[in-house]
Amino acid sequence: MTHEQQLKLQAHLDRQLSEAEAREVTKWLAADPQAAALYAELKNTRAALVGGEAGIKLPETREFYWSRIAREIGRLERLEPSRGPALAEADTWFARLRRFVVPAGAMAGLAIAALLALNQPLDEALFETSVQPGAGTQASTDHDYAHGATLVWLSFPSQTGAGSGQSESSN
Amino acid sequence: MTTENETSSLDDKSLVGAAQAGDMQAFEELVARHRDKVYARAFSMMRNEEEAIDLSQEAWVKGWQRLKQFQGESAFGTWMTRIVINLCLDALRKQRRHPAESIEEMDEETGGVERQMPPVVTNPTERLEQGELRQRIDAALEKLSPEHRTVLVLHEFEEMEYKEIAKTMGCSIGTVMSRLFYARRKMAALLADLKTEE
Amino acid sequence: MKFSKASGWPLTWCILCAGLFAFLGAATAGEAKIDARLLWAVQTPPTNSASLKLMSDQDIIQKLSHYRWTFYYEMMRTNLLVGDVTQNVTLSSNCVIGIKQITPNHFEFAVIGKGVPVVRMIQKLPKNDAVVFSGAGPESESAWVVVLKRRE
Numbered sequence: 001m002t003h004e005q006q007l008k009l010q011a012h013l014d015r016q017l018s019e020a021e022a023r024e025v026t027k028w029l030a031a032d033p034q035a036a037a038l039y040a041e042l043k044n045t046r047a048a049l050v051g052g053e054a055g056i057k058l059p060e061t062r063e064f065y066w067s068r069i070a071r072e073i074g075r076l077e078r079l080e081p082s083r084g085p086a087l088a089e090a091d092t093w094f095a096r097l098r099r100f101v102v103p104a105g106a107m108a109g110l111a112i113a114a115l116l117a118l119n120q121p122l123d124e125a126l127f128e129t130s131v132q133p134g135a136g137t138q139a140s141t142d143h144d145y146a147h148g149a150t151l152v153w154l155s156f157p158s159q160t161g162a163g164s165g166q167s168e169s170s171n
Numbered sequence: 172m173t174t175e176n177e178t179s180s181l182d183d184k185s186l187v188g189a190a191q192a193g194d195m196q197a198f199e200e201l202v203a204r205h206r207d208k209v210y211a212r213a214f215s216m217m218r219n220e221e222e223a224i225d226l227s228q229e230a231w232v233k234g235w236q237r238l239k240q241f242q243g244e245s246a247f248g249t250w251m252t253r254i255v256i257n258l259c260l261d262a263l264r265k266q267r268r269h270p271a272e273s274i275e276e277m278d279e280e281t282g283g284v285e286r287q288m289p290p291v292v293t294n295p296t297e298r299l300e301q302g303e304l305r306q307r308i309d310a311a312l313e314k315l316s317p318e319h320r321t322v323l324v325l326h327e328f329e330e331m332e333y334k335e336i337a338k339t340m341g342c343s344i345g346t347v348m349s350r351l352f353y354a355r356r357k358m359a360a361l362l363a364d365l366k367t368e369e
Numbered sequence: 370m371k372f373s374k375a376s377g378w379p380l381t382w383c384i385l386c387a388g389l390f391a392f393l394g395a396a397t398a399g400e401a402k403i404d405a406r407l408l409w410a411v412q413t414p415p416t417n418s419a420s421l422k423l424m425s426d427q428d429i430i431q432k433l434s435h436y437r438w439t440f441y442y443e444m445m446r447t448n449l450l451v452g453d454v455t456q457n458v459t460l461s462s463n464c465v466i467g468i469k470q471i472t473p474n475h476f477e478f479a480v481i482g483k484g485v486p487v488v489r490m491i492q493k494l495p496k497n498d499a500v501v502f503s504g505a506g507p508e509s510e511s512a513w514v515v516v517l518k519r520r521e
Contacts, residue, residue: 056211149432
C-alpha cells in the first residue's frame with residue numbers, strides 16, 4: 001500500500017473525499033483485508049479520542065481564576081489612556097512650576113524611602129526557618145534547594161513507633 | 172449592569188451582548204461557563220498545567236479586548252478556543268529549540284516507520300472504563316511531539332477540517348494529512364503498548 | 370541638575386521615580402497565591418487506582434523526589450490568597466492548614482490534625498517553591514503528603 005493510498009483511507013474516514021472517490025474506497029475496503037484492517041485501526045483511534053477532553057477540569061476555583069484575568073484587564077485598560085499622543089507642553093508658568101515640583105517631589109520620596117529602608121531589617125535576616133512541633137510530635141526537616149522544596153516529615157512515636165522522616169527518604 | 176443571579180440565567184448570546192457593552196459581570200459569567208473547555212484545549216496542546224492556566228487566562232484577556240469583533244459567526248466557546256489555540260501555537264513555536272527538521276518530521280513526508288507498521292488488529296481501548304481510557308490517552312498524548320499532538324487536537328477535539336488546520340499551523344494540506352496519519356498510528360501503537368504492559 | 374527644555378531631565382526623573390515606586394512595591398507585602406494539595410503516596414498502585422486521580426504535575430513530582438514513593442494520587446486541591454491574616458484551609462476531615470504571610474517571602478504555616486496543633490513553622494517561600502508536610506498513612510507503605518506551592 002502506498003502512502004498516498006493510506007492517506008486516502010484516512011481522508012475517507014474523515015469524509016474529505018468526493019462521493020465518487022468515497023464509493024471507490026468502499027469497494028476497495030471490501031476487497032482488501034489489509035486496507036480494511038488499517039481503516040479499522042484509524043477508526044478505533046478516532047473513536048477512542050472522542051470526548052478525550054471531557055475529564056479535563058480547570059484546577060482552580062472560579063474566583064481565583066477570574067481574579068487574575070480581571071486584574072490584567074484592569075491593568076491594560078489603565079495603560080490605554082496614557083498611550084495617547086503626547087501633547088506639546090506650553091511654556092506657561094504652570095509648566096515651569098511643574099518642572100520643578102515633579103523632580104523635587106521625587107527627591108523627597110527617595111529620601112523618605114531611604115530613611116525607611118535604613119530603619120527596616122533586611123527580609124533575609126528577619127526570619128530563619130523555625131519548626132515547632134506540637135506535643136507528642138517529631139518533625140524532621142529536609143531542604144531540596146535544587147528543586148525549591150522544604151520537606152517536613154511528621155511522626156508520632158507514641159502512637160505508631162514509626163521512624164523519622166529520613167527513613168522515608170530515598171537518599 | 173447585571174447582577175450575578177441575572178447573569179447565570181442568561182444565554183451566551185445575551186451575555187456576549189452585555190459584555191460587549193462593557194458589563195464585566197456578564198463576561199465573568201462567560202468565563203465561568205467556558206473556562207474548562209478553554210483550559211482543556213490549552214492543556215491538550217501544552218501538556219503542562221501551569222502553562223495551560225497561564226495561556227487560557229491570556230486568551231480570556233484577549234477575548235475581552237477583541238469582544239467587539241465577535242459577531243456570532245460561531246459559538247462563543249469555539250471562538251474562545253480558537254484564541255487559545257493560536258496562543259498555544261505561538262508558545263510552542265517559541266519553545267522549539269531547533270529550526271531544522273527532526274528525523275520524525277522528515278519521516279512524515281515519506282510516511283516513516285508508521286507507514287510500514289502492521290495495523291493494530293484488536294481495539295486496545297475496548298472494555299476500558301472511561302476514566303481509565305482518558306488516563307491512557309493522556310499518557311499516549313504526552314509521548315507525541317508537539318506538532319503531531321497539535322494536529323490531532325485540532326482535528327479530533329477542535330473538529331477542524333484539513334484546510335483550516337493547514338492555515339492555522341502554517342503548512343500544506345498534504346503535511347496536515349501526513350502528520351495526522353502519523354499521529355493516529357502512533358496513538359494506536361501507544362495505546363496497544365499500554366494495554367500489553369499490564 | 371539643571372532643568373532645561375533641551376535637556377534629558379524628563380527621562381532621568383522618570384527613571385528615579387520608577388526606582389522609587391519599585392522599591393515601595395517590593396516593600397509592600399501583597400497577597401501571595403498558594404496552591405494547596407493533599408496527596409496520597411504509595412509505592413504500588415492500589416486496586417482501585419482507575420478511580421483515583423494520579424498527580425502528574427512534573428514540577429511537584431521533582432520536588433518530592435527525596436521521597437521513595439512512586440505514585441501520588443491527588444485527593445484534594447485548592448488555592449489560597451494569603452496575606453497578613455491567617456488563611457485556613459481544610460484539606461480533609463483530619464487535616465487543616467493555616468498560612469499567614471509575615472514578610473513578602475516568609476510565611477508561617479500551622480498544621481492541625483484532628484483538631485490538635487501538630488506543627489508550626491516559619492519558612493521562606495519564594496515564588497514556585499513549595500513546603501511539604503507528610504507523615505505515615507493509615508495503611509502500611511503509604512503516606513499523606515500536603516504540598517503548599519507558591520504560585521505568585
